[in-house]
Amino acid sequence: MKTKIAVVNSSSFGKHFTEHIERLRALGKVDIFNLPKDMGGKELADKLNGYPIIIASVTASYNAEFFEHKDETLLITRHGIGYNNIDIEAATRKGTFVTKVDAIVEREAVAENAVSLLMSTIRQINSASDRVKAGQWEKRFKFVGYEIKNKTLGVIGLGNIGSRVGEILKNGFNADVIAYDPNLTYEEIRERGAEPVSLEELLKRADIISLNAFLDENSYHMISEKEFGLMKKGVFIVNTARGALMEEKSLIKALDKGIVRGLGLDVLEGEPIDENHPLLKYENVVITPHISAYTYECLKGMGDKVVDDIEKVLRGEVPDNLINKDILN
Numbered sequence: 001m002k003t004k005i006a007v008v009n010s011s012s013f014g015k016h017f018t019e020h021i022e023r024l025r026a027l028g029k030v031d032i033f034n035l036p037k038d039m040g041g042k043e044l045a046d047k048l049n050g051y052p053i054i055i056a057s058v059t060a061s062y063n064a065e066f067f068e069h070k071d072e073t074l075l076i077t078r079h080g081i082g083y084n085n086i087d088i089e090a091a092t093r094k095g096t097f098v099t100k101v102d103a104i105v106e107r108e109a110v111a112e113n114a115v116s117l118l119m120s121t122i123r124q125i126n127s128a129s130d131r132v133k134a135g136q137w138e139k140r141f142k143f144v145g146y147e148i149k150n151k152t153l154g155v156i157g158l159g160n161i162g163s164r165v166g167e168i169l170k171n172g173f174n175a176d177v178i179a180y181d182p183n184l185t186y187e188e189i190r191e192r193g194a195e196p197v198s199l200e201e202l203l204k205r206a207d208i209i210s211l212n213a214f215l216d217e218n219s220y221h222m223i224s225e226k227e228f229g230l231m232k233k234g235v236f237i238v239n240t241a242r243g244a245l246m247e248e249k250s251l252i253k254a255l256d257k258g259i260v261r262g263l264g265l266d267v268l269e270g271e272p273i274d275e276n277h278p279l280l281k282y283e284n285v286v287i288t289p290h291i292s293a294y295t296y297e298c299l300k301g302m303g304d305k306v307v308d309d310i311e312k313v314l315r316g317e318v319p320d321n322l323i324n325k326d327i328l329n
Contacts, residue, residue, distance in 0.1 A: 002027075003027055003053060003314060004028055004029050004050055004052065005024050005030045005031070005054075005055065006031055006033055006048050006051035006053070006054045007030065007031070007032050007033065007055045008033045008048070008054060008057060009033065009037065009056075009058075009059050009060060010055060010056075010057040010079050011057075012079070012294065013055060013079050013302075014303065016299055016300075017300055017303050020303035020304070020306070023307045023311070024307060027310065027311065027314055028053070033047065035047060035060050036060065037272075038059070038060065038061065039059075039060040040061025040063045040065065040066055041061070041063060041065035041066050041069070042065055042069040044060050044061065044062070044066050045066050045068075045069035045070040045071075048070065049070060049071045050071065052071075052072050052073055052074040052075070053073075053074060053075050053077075053310055053314075054075070054076045054077070055079055055306055056076050056078050056085070056086065057078075057079055057080065058080060058082060058085060059085060060085070061085050062076060062085060062086040062087060062091070064090040066087075066090075067093065067094040067096070068090075070094070073091075073094060073096040074313050074314075075096065075097045075098075075099065075309060075310060075319065076091065076096055076097070076098050076099075077097075077098075077099045077100070078098070078100040078101065079101065079303075079306050080100065080101055080106070080293065080302070081100050081101050081102075081105075081106050081160075082215065082242065083323060084214075084215050084216060084242075088323055091327075095327065096324075097309075097313060097319055097322060097327060098324050099309045099319045099320070099322055099323060100321060101305045101321070102301075102305060102320075102321050103160035103161070104160065105301035105302055106161065106292075106293050106298055106302070107160050107164050108297070108298070109293050109295040109297070110292040110293060111161050111164035112168075113240055113266060113288070113291070114161070114165045114238050114266075114292070115169065117238045117264025117265070117266065118208065118210070118238045120286045121238070121262030121263060121264045121284065121285075121286050122146050122208075122262055123145035124142075124143045124145055124262075124284070126286055127142075127143065127283050128140065128142075128143040131143075146236075148169060148174075148175050149173055149174045150174060150175070150176065151175050151208055152177075152178060152206050152207045152208070153165075153169050153176065153177050153178070153206065153207070153209075153210065154179070154180070154202040154203070154205065154206030155177060155178070155179040155181075155194060155209075155210050155212060156180050156181075156199070156209065156210070156212060156213050156222075156223075156245075157180075157181055157211065157213030157214065158180075158181040158189055159181065159183070159212065161212050161240070161241075162212030163192045163193070163194075165210045166179065166192065166194050166210075167193060170193055170194075175208070177194040177195065178194060178196075178197045178205060179192070179194035179195070179196060180196075180197055180198060180199045180202045182218075199222075199227075200230060203231050205232075206231070206232070206235060207232065207234075207235060207236065208235070208237075209235060209238070210237075210239075210240075211223070211237070211245050211246070212240065212241050213241055213245055214241070214242075215241070215242035215244055215245060220244055221246070221247040222246075223247065223250075224246075224247040224250045225247070225250040227250075228250050228251070228253070228254040228259055228260070229259075232259075233257075233258055233261075234258065234261040235259065235260055236260075236262040236263070237263050237264070238265075239266065240266045240267065240292045241267060242267055243267040243269035244269040246269075248269055251263075252278060252279070255282055255285070260284075261284065262285075262286075263279075263285045263286070264285075264286045265279070265285070265286070265287045265288070266287075266288045266290055268287070271289075271290060272289065272290075273287075305320075305321070308320070
């Protein structure tokens with residue numbers, strides 16, 4: 001009997017590189033699932049029982065209840081680098097390998113999109129282009145932007161992607177880079193080309209803030225009303241990490257008060273959003289639909305890694321970049 005493989009809530013896997021699906025079909029039966037983003041627990045387990053291999057997106061929720069009710073699950077492989085929607089301890093108890101894409105695969109794509117969002121906001125690119133399309137070339141006087149040179153960039157999360165954002169803006173635009181990352185020593189932050197500071201100092205000094213932190217119980221809503229109150233008036237913020245790093249009501253207040261002059265988002269809490277989302281009414285807000293990893297180079301590398309993991313597990317081998325290494329014990 002052929003192995004059954006479930007691809008869950010991925011909008012990109014196999015779309016541009018059909019060879020990834022073809023490689024999987026050589027291993028077993030492949031089924032595509034588009035499930036509610038908040039589905040989890042027994043309901044999700046019932047949907048996926050009979051599938052020992054799961055290719056997971058950033059949704060649904062593979063929580064402890066899911067593993068309690070799920071039948072044999074050899075592997076959950078994330079088509080991405082974040083895995084906060086998977087209960088790693090529960091997966092280990094279940095005997096399920098959990099893997100993710102190597103962070104380096106997404107580094108350039110996500111960092112470049114962060115810079116693209118910054119440029120779109122700091123130079124009002126989208127609004128200016130819309131005026132041209134509306135036949136209002138003479139409105140160009142409205143679109144006076146800012147230069148990045150000599151501005152202070154505050155990077156929150158100086159890991160794989162955050163460090164690359166810092167490199168691009170420091171070496172390419174002559175920005176001064178400060179960084180807050182509780183998972184790195186001050187020496188490690190300096191080695192990555194940034195001045196280490198506390199979160200409070202970063203918020204007070206930064207002209208531009210790039211959010212690149214991992215989402216967990218400590219970073220959830222780490223930027224809320226108090227934190228916005230510490231920022232310079234007229235700051236630019238870019239978030240390509242996770243929407244829940246910022247508390248939305250406080251963010252909207254900060255936009256209304258002019259604390260945030262420009263906002264570039266590729267992620268939102270509760271995404272996907274519809275056309276009625278309150279942030280869409282702001283001309284100084286640019287939102288893209290979670291496409292930071294959407295380059296041909298990145299999607300090829302992501303798909304290769306996912307399929308490699310599945311092939312290895314079905315051969316009885318340990319997959320690369322294993323998150324729950326305790327399972328080996």
